[in-house]
Amino acid sequence: MGKTYVVFQLDTEDFINRVTDEILIELAKIFNKHGIRVTFAIVGEKARVFEKRMRTDVIRFLKEHDVAYQSNLHSVHPVITEYVNGLGWNEGVKEVIKRESEGIVDIAKIFGKRPKAFIQPGGSWAPQTVYAMRRMGIKVYANGIFKGGPFWYCGALGVRYTIHFREDIAHLDNYLERVKEEFKAQYSNLKEKGGIIIILFHPCTLVTKEFWDTLNFAKGVNSSKITYSSLYPEEEVKAKLRNLDKLIQFIKEHDVEFVTLSELYDLFEYSSKASFTMEEVKSIAEHFAEELKYFKLKGRYVSPAEGFYVLSSLLNSYYLNGKLPEVVKCIDILGPTQRPMALDGKVVLPLLEFLKKVCEVKLYIDAVNTIPHEVEIKGRKAGPGDFMKAMASVCLKLIEGDYISEVTVEPFRQVPELDFDLEERVKRGWKWGIFPEGFEAPSVLELTILQSWTLKPAVLGP
Secondary structure, X not given: OOOEEEEEEEEEOOOOOOHHHHHHHHHHHHHHHOOOOOEEEEOHHHHHHHHHOOOHHHHHHHHOOEEEEOOOOOOOOOOHHHHHOOOOHHHHHHHHHHHHHHHHHHHHHHHOOOOOEEEOXXXXXXXXXXXXXXXXXXXXXXXXXXXXXXXXEOOEEEEOOOEEOOOOOOOOHHHXXXXXXXXXHHHHHHOOOOEEEEEEEOOHHHHEOOOHHXXXXXXXXXXXXXXXXXXXXXXXXXXXXXXXXXXXXXXXXXXXXXXXXXXXHHXXXXXXXXXXXXXXXXXXXXXXXXXOOOEEEOOEEEOHHHHHHHHHHHHHHXXXXXXXXXXXXXXXXXXXXXXXXXXXXXXXXXXXXXXXXXXXXXHHHHHHOEOOOOEEEOOEEEOHHHHHHHHHHHHHHHHHOOOOXXXXXXXXXXXXXXXXXXXXXXXXXXXXXXXXXXXXXXXXXXXXHHHHHHOEEOEEXX
């Protein structure tokens, strides 16, 4: 029997309508009654207006729960994708850290604890955000491109909500029955293997009929005049809270454990810090000699980036020590951060020359924690996929004791193969109503695809 974990994710973002502060206390009281800690995903500006409005009562209630970070300004332009678009990898990471550190620090000061999870605001995806947040100690990334996950991506745990508790119709009894059925279906599917169910809703739209940001920041424009949302009748709001209370009670009747987004990181086993035996390295080499795709090895997944590092480590050790190591350690590295250069035709070189080149590549990776986008061989440039396939073939022959005099490097894939359309998932976010009409972010798309070298499914630990 697998363990089923349930997370309540409350996106707490409306810093314009004061009435959305009060509902947070009512929600906290409901979850407190049930003895459940939930995740309040708070925008930096929302936290600051709590202080400006002297809502110490709201702060006190939320401090009892998990406080996550949902960007500094959410939908105020430029949003994350807008200010990162057109920047390279390192420049984008630095820009995210520069612009988002204020919100993280303010939340830490106001609530007395650093956030450990980040929730993407709307469709504002950029892969540099995942890595920047991880560098700032935030290792869980919620929403984004991770539908069907959870996944590891750039060393962070990527998750996405599985149930949206519909705030607009939550007062209807027939909707309560529908959401119960939705939960039952997901619970039944996870009962044997285990997994997570993440229930998302926005406290603000339990009270307001229109989203605060749609009224003030739509189509790429920061409105010069604040527009306030219209409100639902008080009795309707109370009915929504009653149905939420009933839903929580219904979920508690199942064999589940309630956790927060911040607690998810420790529940999943991240294998990049592991060591691999020669038998396991052989399996890795066999796979990547044929495919550039993550694969399952004895209950855990190996990403292409991990495979690249493991193979280069084995060959590095063989060249420097004259023998194969007993185990090969793996570290966390990024995929290439520039468009790979595909090799034009085959290149043949002596084994020792190839092994020396592997050592140079390994030294580069250890210095910058990034797979190179190109490797120069005999005056020609090979892509990381080409080089990895050659490394895999050489590792196999060495492990099997075959004689090798020369190595052939030939064209191969440069971007990992996935079971889903990553490009479609990124482009879907560009339809977010906060972006200008026809918005595109080609550099964000390219870097997202390049970092799919790091992507692999996340597996619950024992």
